Amino acid sequence: MSRIDPGFASELKKYGARDFSACFNCGNCTAVCGLTEKDANFPRMLIRQGMLGQKEEILASRELWLCYACGDCSETCPRQAGPGDYMAALRRYAISSYEPTGLTKLIFKSNPLFILFTLLLSVLLGFFLFTLKPDHEVARWLFTILPYDVIHNMGLVIFSITGISVIWGLATMTLRLTRNKVKTEGSKNNIWKALTEVVNEMATMNRYKTCDIEEDSYWKEKPAAVQPWFVHWSIMWGFIGLLVATVLDFMLKDPATAIWWPSRILGTIAGLFLVYGTSLAINYRMKKVTKAYSETRLADWMFLWFLWIAGITGFWLEVSVTFSFDHLLNHLVLLVHTIISMELVLLFAFSKFAHAFYRPLALFFYFKNGQGNK
Ligand code: SF4
Ligand code: SF4
Structure with missing residues (x-):
């Protein structure tokens, strides 16, 4: 498991994530997403990892790329945490992390x-x-x-x-x-x-x-x-x-x-x-x-x-x-x-x-x- 980085949440906002810290982990987003499966628990799991700053887990995630940005989860989030936008922001973060020039x-x-x-x-x-x-x-x-x-x-x-x-x-x-x-x-x-x-x-x-x-x-x-x-x-x-x-x-x-x-x-x-x-x-x-x-x-x-x-x-x-x-x-x-x-x-x-x-x-x-x- 990677080290925890509390500053990571504000870093992700620069990539387009909104107030995902408002998430209270209810699991609605995962339940509503047509692409989640028993062994692909997103976006909730990735939101937890983002809050804790577990960058390594996020960059090693296959589930991150299963999302097609349909926005279903954002429509139903009771906390307006924008899980769909959050997933898109994570993908931007991942693209910029894999690429070597900066x-x-x-x-x-x-x-x-x-x-x-x-x-x-x-x-x-x-x-x-x-x-x-x-x-x-x-x-x-x-x-x-x-x-x-x-x-x-x-x-x-x-x-x-x-x-x-x-x-x-x-x-x-x-x-x-x-x-x-x-x-x-x-x-x-x-x-x-x-x-x-x-x-x-x-x-x-x-x-x-x-x-x-x-x-x-x-x-x-x-x-x-x-x-x-x-x-x-x-x-x-x-x-x-x-x-x-x-x-x-x-x-x-x-x-x-x-x-x-x-x-x-x-x-x-x-x-x-x-x-x-x-x-x-x-x-x-x-x-x-x-x-x-x-x-x-x-x-x-x-x-x-x-x-x-x-x-x-x-x-x-x-x-x-x-x-x-x-x-x-x-x-x-x-x-x-x-x-x-x-x-x-x-x-x-x-x-x-x-x-x-x-x-x-x-x-x-x-x-x-x-x-x-x-
Ligand atoms: S992002 Fe919204 S729907 Fe998903 S777990 Fe958090 S509060 Fe619930
Ligand atoms: S935006 Fe992504 S995570 Fe949200 S419901 Fe659509 S496919 Fe699932």
Whole structure:
């Protein structure tokens, strides 16, 4: 067991936790959460650990990543302790603790720093892009101020830091999760069964579907296509599809400009899902349709808007390439699209985006340990 740290509660508030110290341990939140099980007692257990400052237990928790932030628990908490927000804050804390540079800590805690960092990164990426087109008029002007090699190498260093941070974060999390021996009543699964369960969850979001199913839930009568699980599914698979299409486009080059080419078809379908999912998510947060959407931090807004802009500018470029529109504006849109897309990839290790690889890893160990076996 780790040492107790009473100052940890105020630290967590910087990551977005509210008055969780008001919690009187009634267990309502755990009872109402559709994802808790006998051997996955959250959020109540994690709230106790947060109050005591048991950081090691929190960072070694698989249960932390089982939560889909549906907000059911916050709706029913008699003390307004915000257990749903608390879980999201813990995940921000965990992401910043696994990541080795300390950058995530700074940008999660300070909005001005986050904006400054994002703007600086945009400028650097813009410069870097011009190194890929050294004959461009703007590039030639740029190189009179900063030499080509300096800009190019800076870009490569930034990409390398991101790659190393992702690998480091995954390795750190794996070490912590494997050290945490959770006793279960079910039998353990082998690697393939656990992997199959993770892939199944990513493909179907079956666990997420079990959230928000009470009779009085806002989503109860709504069609599946607008429910939070499908919005999440659309954003996730839209982004993955676009990444794959971009890699294929890059490898195939010329044939990819034809609209019927498989990578273009994949890109179009994935882009539609991405724009659809992000539009709904932004709309829900603007209207604060349920408690889960009532508090949105700047980092979450920027993440959603970046994804949305990447999708919309992608369609703009698709139309202009298909119909051979040649206008200065298209070059500007291309620059914005490329910078935003690269920022998303670079912020992968340093933002909420990191949950895309931490959640599957935690789920893998959860299933492998036999937890979640019905
Ligand atoms: S967070 Fe609220 S619902 Fe959960 S145990 Fe504490 S007081 Fe009860
Ligand atoms: S936010 Fe939803 S999934 Fe997360 S602990 Fe609360 S009820 Fe469970």
